[in-house]
Amino acid sequence: MAYLQLNGVCKGYGSGHNRVEVLHDINLSIYEGEFVAIVGFSGAGKTTLMSLIAGLQAPDSGWIKLRGEAIREPSPDRAIVFQNYSLLPWMTVEGNIRLAVDQVHPDWTSIQKRDHVERFVAMVNLTHARHKRPRELSGGMRQRVSVARALAMDPRILLLDEPLSALDALTRATLQDEIERIWAESRKTVVLITNDVDEGILLADRIIPLSAGPRATLGPEVRVDIERPRDRKALNHDPRFKQLRKAVTGYLLDSNRRGRTSLSRKLVLPDVEPEDLNKPRSAMGGRKSALRKSEIREESIEVRS
Amino acid sequence: MTALIQTCEHFGLEWFIPFLRLIKGDEPNEQWRQIFSDIGVPILSFLLFLAAWSWTADHVKVSFGSVPGPGAVWKQAGALWQEYKDDRAARAAFETKQAQRMREFLAAHPGEKWRVRKYSGPPTYVDQIFTSLETVFAGFLIASIIAVPLGILCGLSRIVNNAMSPFIQLFKPVSPLAWLPIVMIMVSALYNPPDPMFEKSFISSAFTVALCSLWPALINTSLGVSQVDNDYLNVARVLRLGWRKKVFHIVIPSALPLIFTGLRLSLAVGWMVLIAAEMLAQNPGLGKFVWDMFQNGSSDTLAQIMVAVFTIGIIGFLLDRVMMVLQRAVSYDKEGVR
Numbered sequence: 001m002a003y004l005q006l007n008g009v010c011k012g013y014g015s016g017h018n019r020v021e022v023l024h025d026i027n028l029s030i031y032e033g034e035f036v037a038i039v040g041f042s043g044a045g046k047t048t049l050m051s052l053i054a055g056l057q058a059p060d061s062g063w064i065k066l067r068g069e070a071i072r073e074p075s076p077d078r079a080i081v082f083q084n085y086s087l088l089p090w091m092t093v094e095g096n097i098r099l100a101v102d103q104v105h106p107d108w109t110s111i112q113k114r115d116h117v118e119r120f121v122a123m124v125n126l127t128h129a130r131h132k133r134p135r136e137l138s139g140g141m142r143q144r145v146s147v148a149r150a151l152a153m154d155p156r157i158l159l160l161d162e163p164l165s166a167l168d169a170l171t172r173a174t175l176q177d178e179i180e181r182i183w184a185e186s187r188k189t190v191v192l193i194t195n196d197v198d199e200g201i202l203l204a205d206r207i208i209p210l211s212a213g214p215r216a217t218l219g220p221e222v223r224v225d226i227e228r229p230r231d232r233k234a235l236n237h238d239p240r241f242k243q244l245r246k247a248v249t250g251y252l253l254d255s256n257r258r259g260r261t262s263l264s265r266k267l268v269l270p271d272v273e274p275e276d277l278n279k280p281r282s283a284m285g286g287r288k289s290a291l292r293k294s295e296i297r298e299e300s301i302e303v304r305s
Numbered sequence: 306m307t308a309l310i311q312t313c314e315h316f317g318l319e320w321f322i323p324f325l326r327l328i329k330g331d332e333p334n335e336q337w338r339q340i341f342s343d344i345g346v347p348i349l350s351f352l353l354f355l356a357a358w359s360w361t362a363d364h365v366k367v368s369f370g371s372v373p374g375p376g377a378v379w380k381q382a383g384a385l386w387q388e389y390k391d392d393r394a395a396r397a398a399f400e401t402k403q404a405q406r407m408r409e410f411l412a413a414h415p416g417e418k419w420r421v422r423k424y425s426g427p428p429t430y431v432d433q434i435f436t437s438l439e440t441v442f443a444g445f446l447i448a449s450i451i452a453v454p455l456g457i458l459c460g461l462s463r464i465v466n467n468a469m470s471p472f473i474q475l476f477k478p479v480s481p482l483a484w485l486p487i488v489m490i491m492v493s494a495l496y497n498p499p500d501p502m503f504e505k506s507f508i509s510s511a512f513t514v515a516l517c518s519l520w521p522a523l524i525n526t527s528l529g530v531s532q533v534d535n536d537y538l539n540v541a542r543v544l545r546l547g548w549r550k551k552v553f554h555i556v557i558p559s560a561l562p563l564i565f566t567g568l569r570l571s572l573a574v575g576w577m578v579l580i581a582a583e584m585l586a587q588n589p590g591l592g593k594f595v596w597d598m599f600q601n602g603s604s605d606t607l608a609q610i611m612v613a614v615f616t617i618g619i620i621g622f623l624l625d626r627v628m629m630v631l632q633r634a635v636s637y638d639k640e641g642v643r
Binding site for chain 2: 054056073074075076078079080082084086088089090091099100103104133135153
């Protein structure tokens with residue numbers, strides 16, 4: 001019996017002719033304690049999929065069940081780490097986590113709550129910064145707070161929505177290691193959404209590609225049978241790694257080419273040259289009329305069918 | 306020293322920082338340049354203004370003599386201050402005399418009651434300033450108590466917002482001069498206690514101020530609340546925060562900078578409206594002072610009114626500064642407040 005199950009889930013935006021179906025017929029089963037990565041292009045609908053699992057949005061058709069219960073609304077059961085951290089800027093690191101703990105464990109004494117908060121602050125190595133506000137933290141530190149807040153909710157399932165995509169490569173590598181360590185310690189069920197195939201292979205038990213949108217759907221799963229702990233350096237030379245990567249990337253690129261026609265059309269642009277902003281402007285105005293260059297340009301646009 | 310610089314920044318005294326840096330010895334040339342541009346230029350422009358004013362004053366004749374120049378206005382300011390000091394002295398003399406009389410009376414007629422007499426001198430200019438400040442704060446308080454909660458409701462609920470919208474559109478542009486007669490009639494009808502704590506004119510002025518200064522706070526609060534970042538609301542949804550917790554932990558802190566912007570604008574509007582309200586309601590503040598001076602038409606009149614104009618301007622400026630400091634104190638985005 002799957003822990004988290006999605007069956008025939010569709011989701012679109014708009015109505016009538018303007019309706020765009022973002023996700024089409026999503027079927028997914030995730031088992032307890034598993035680390036699953038969903039990999040897809042930017043704009044494919046990954047975040048929509050995550051919102052559906054989190055319960056922030058409802059599917060148009062199909063159903064989502066966690067432990068056999070249908071998901072209708074958001075809940076701390078399904079803690080989500082947002083791409084843009086979503087920390088409350090007027091609260092300290094501790095305050096942000098405390099808000100979650102207060103809500104999930106209302107019957108605890110304040111000492112219990114404090115210890116709980118401290119434990120998770122320590123887990124993401126932020127004890128030295130616990131009284132700081134988010135604006136005083138770097139991107140990587142903010143995302144750690146966000147992870148600590150999610151874990152402190154003691155969720156049944158942890159949803160990571162492109163948690164590392166806004167970070168620089170070095171910080172990202174550090175946090176990937178940290179996420180793996182935390183997962184190994186807590187043995188939570190984790191769904192990671194990412195656009196980085198390597199990240200998926202490094203962290204997940206299974207990788208499921210999400211085809212390019214619109215009407216994105218899940219592709220065939222790829223099982224990552226590389227033993228843990230996985231070493232980033234060694235991985236690069238591992239033939240299995242190359243194989244996996246080829247499989248996932250191949251599917252994604254294919255899905256991107258398929259179902260897409262392009263046509264080009266001549267566009268007549270206004271006869272105006274853009275101003276060169278690198279040139280200093282004089283304070284009193286300078287050139288009044290726009291620069292012109294009589295020329296017809298060709299530009300191609302792509303129309304997805 | 307660095308702490309002192311930060312304090313200056315916090316209280317909006319940026320102009321003072323170059324002096325501190327100069328004492329500290331940070332790049333003296335840069336500091337002098339900054340002092341000239343931040344302080345020198347405003348002083349120069351003000352001097353220019355004074356010169357233009359003096360010149361105009363000498364060349365324009367009005368019905369009761371000439372227009373007072375800066376010197377005459379400054380002299381009147383001094384005269385008003387002297388009047389205040391004299392009044393204080395007279396009041397003190399009156400009090401000592403009364404205390405002495407009371408002792409003599411009680412010694413002569415033990416057991417009888419002494420009737421305390423109040424000092425009956427007219428209010429001085431300084432007293433009038435304080436009356437004005439009390440009135441504007443009373444009005445501002447009423448306005449805030451109504452506007453902020455109502456604004457929060459408007460921002461949270463589309464329905465409330467739509468329900469309030471016609472009133473906001475309709476009453477926002479109404480001048481205080483139009484409200485005042487209505488308020489005065491209502492106050493006369495409804496406020497008739499046997500032993501009134503407040504003057505009717507005070508209440509009328511305060512309510513007029515409230516009616517006019519309500520709107521900026523209301524609009525900004527509702528804007529701030531409706532613009533709360535969706536991410537924060539998603540956090541609230543995932544945590545399943547209750548309504549009260551959502552409002553107090555997420556919505557209000559997030560909207561606080563805009564709420565305070567609204568309150569700051571409200572206080573500014575209130576102060577502006579107050580003068581007109583006091584003029585008509587005869588509340589003994591700066592507005593009444595200006596009106597009385599206008600009515601009595603002596604040769605000093607115009608100079609005294611100009612003193613009042615400068616007082617009103619300076620106090621308005623100070624009120625704005627106070628609100629700005631408060632706004633910074635409560636905002637999580639300190640740099641955003643100017």
